[in-house]
Amino acid sequence: MTKTVNILGATGSIGRSALDVLSRHRGEWRVRAIASGSRVRELAEAAAACGAEAAAVADPALKDALAAELRARGLATEALAGPEALCTIAGDRGADAVVLAASGAAGLPQAFAAARAGRRMLLANKESVVCGGALLQSEIRRHGASVFPVDSEHSAIFQCLAAATPGQRASAVIWLTCSGGPFRTRLDLSNVTIEEASTHPRWKMGRKITVDSATLMNKGLEVIEARWLFDIPAERIRVVVHPESVIHSAVAYCDGAVMAELGVPDMRTPIAVALAWPQRIESGAQPLDLLHMKPLTFEAPDTQRFPLLAMAYEALREGGGAPIVLNAANEVAVEAFLGGRIPFLSIAEVCRRTLEQVHFGSPDSPEEILEDDRRAREAARGLIDSSLR
Numbered sequence: 001m002t003k004t005v006n007i008l009g010a011t012g013s014i015g016r017s018a019l020d021v022l023s024r025h026r027g028e029w030r031v032r033a034i035a036s037g038s039r040v041r042e043l044a045e046a047a048a049a050c051g052a053e054a055a056a057v058a059d060p061a062l063k064d065a066l067a068a069e070l071r072a073r074g075l076a077t078e079a080l081a082g083p084e085a086l087c088t089i090a091g092d093r094g095a096d097a098v099v100l101a102a103s104g105a106a107g108l109p110q111a112f113a114a115a116r117a118g119r120r121m122l123l124a125n126k127e128s129v130v131c132g133g134a135l136l137q138s139e140i141r142r143h144g145a146s147v148f149p150v151d152s153e154h155s156a157i158f159q160c161l162a163a164a165t166p167g168q169r170a171s172a173v174i175w176l177t178c179s180g181g182p183f184r185t186r187l188d189l190s191n192v193t194i195e196e197a198s199t200h201p202r203w204k205m206g207r208k209i210t211v212d213s214a215t216l217m218n219k220g221l222e223v224i225e226a227r228w229l230f231d232i233p234a235e236r237i238r239v240v241v242h243p244e245s246v247i248h249s250a251v252a253y254c255d256g257a258v259m260a261e262l263g264v265p266d267m268r269t270p271i272a273v274a275l276a277w278p279q280r281i282e283s284g285a286q287p288l289d290l291l292h293m294k295p296l297t298f299e300a301p302d303t304q305r306f307p308l309l310a311m312a313y314e315a316l317r318e319g320g321g322a323p324i325v326l327n328a329a330n331e332v333a334v335e336a337f338l339g340g341r342i343p344f345l346s347i348a349e350v351c352r353r354t355l356e357q358v359h360f361g362s363p364d365s366p367e368e369i370l371e372d373d374r375r376a377r378e379a380a381r382g383l384i385d386s387s388l389r
């Protein structure tokens with residue numbers, strides 16, 4: 001029988017890769033609904049290509065524009081708009097799976113909606129795991145939802161842990177691999193350009209995550225993501241720089257065995273894993289040719305030049321609202337950097353100062369998380385504005 005899937009963030013890098021994988025399995029999978037932030041033309045094009053029954057934009061003011069784009073392509077796709085419509089799509093019990101691939105904390109309500117509806121969650125949006133913390137995990141368990149990580153490292157860890165017993169997991173150590181980003185060997189980061197920070201050495205991704213990889217904040221977010229997705233404390237999560245991005249992460253067991261997942265850097269592989277698990281399906285990714293592979297190298301991350309990685313560990317240790325504050329400050333600072341308002345090095349500085357300034361306890365609801373997120377953003381923007389005066 002054909003299965004159905006909804007995709008949040010369908011116009012983005014992950015969303016397009018997911019549509020590509022699905023297009024190879026039209027007999028088994030049908031796309032039911034897709035959603036994006038504001039780019040209505042791209043969303044309508046995606047609807048035309050995948051035949052979605054409904055399409056939604058987060059911006060409520062764009063409903064008519066979306067409807068016009070759909071009509072212009074002769075589509076009967078229903079046009080929806082607004083954050084509630086996106087949550088309805090995320091929690092749609094008529095879909096067998098939902099791909100959560102919005103960028104940033106904007107994806108948080110969608111993750112909670114999917115969790116509360118007990119969905120099969122194909123989870124790319126790491127910010128929702130970072131901000132949702134223990135609360136999101138408890139909602140996932142309470143409502144019988146299941147999470148299949150799409151983030152490449154977490155997909156690797158998921159596969160390396162798949163056969164582990166609870167006893168084996170209890171002492172397992174996660175090796176989270178990190179490309180090192182575009183500035184791994186660059187000593188002076190004071191004159192980094194937007195273009196340089198927006199070019200990843202191995203992966204083609206959205207702009208925000210690409211800058212996060214350049215600051216190593218991406219790895220910091222991934223440490224927090226791994227802590228919650230695998231219920232493993234920070235002390236047993238280690239980061240290793242592996243510039244070739246062939247080993248996507250590894251798990252070390254107490255007997256000395258280390259399980260790793262390898263592959264070419266292509267997000268269609270983790271998407272296919274998440275979609276089909278425990279089966280495996282063709283993804284379109286090239287096979288890894290072990291005979292012609294360059295040497296694999298490893299080094300320790302430099303937390304002096306890239307302090308955001310250490311800040312993420314600290315935020316995790318501090319707990320409460322600290323990861324929410326760090327994430328919010330980072331989103332604001334990255335946006336300011338990409339807008340040409342602050343230099344690259346100020347991203348970490350804005351995060352550090354916001355963490356010093358703003359403290360919240362553990363949130364009790366997604367609404368409280370969003371309120372903490374809003375207040376942290378306000379503080380980060382204040383710091384940026386005062387630094388520009």
Ligand SMILES: NC(=O)C1=CN([C@@H]2O[C@H](COP(=O)(O)OP(=O)(O)OC[C@H]3O[C@@H](n4cnc5c(N)ncnc54)[C@H](OP(=O)(O)O)[C@@H]3O)[C@@H](O)[C@H]2O)C=CC1
Pocket residue numbers: 008009010011012013014015035036037038039040042058086101102103104106107124125126127150151152203204205206207208209267
């Ligand atoms: N790209 C990658 O290879 C990887 C990405 N990830 C994670 O996946 C997520 C998506 O990343 P990526 O695809 O690169 O990002 P992109 O910037 O390429 O795409 C972001 C998507 O989110 C949509 N969007 C924007 N605002 C909202 C909103 N309020 N609600 C719903 N959707 C919204 C955008 O729509 P619009 O086009 O209309 O703006 C777009 O479809 C991030 O959390 C990232 O960290 C994780 C691992 C790898």
Ligand SMILES: CC(=O)[C@@H](O)[C@H](O)COP(=O)(O)O
Pocket residue numbers: 151152153177178179180181203212213214218219267
């Ligand atoms: C593809 C993916 O999962 C990204 O998160 C990628 O890992 C970024 O690479 P680095 O953050 O290691 O540079």
Ligand SMILES: [Mn+2]
Pocket residue numbers: 151152153154222
């Ligand atoms: Mn990743």
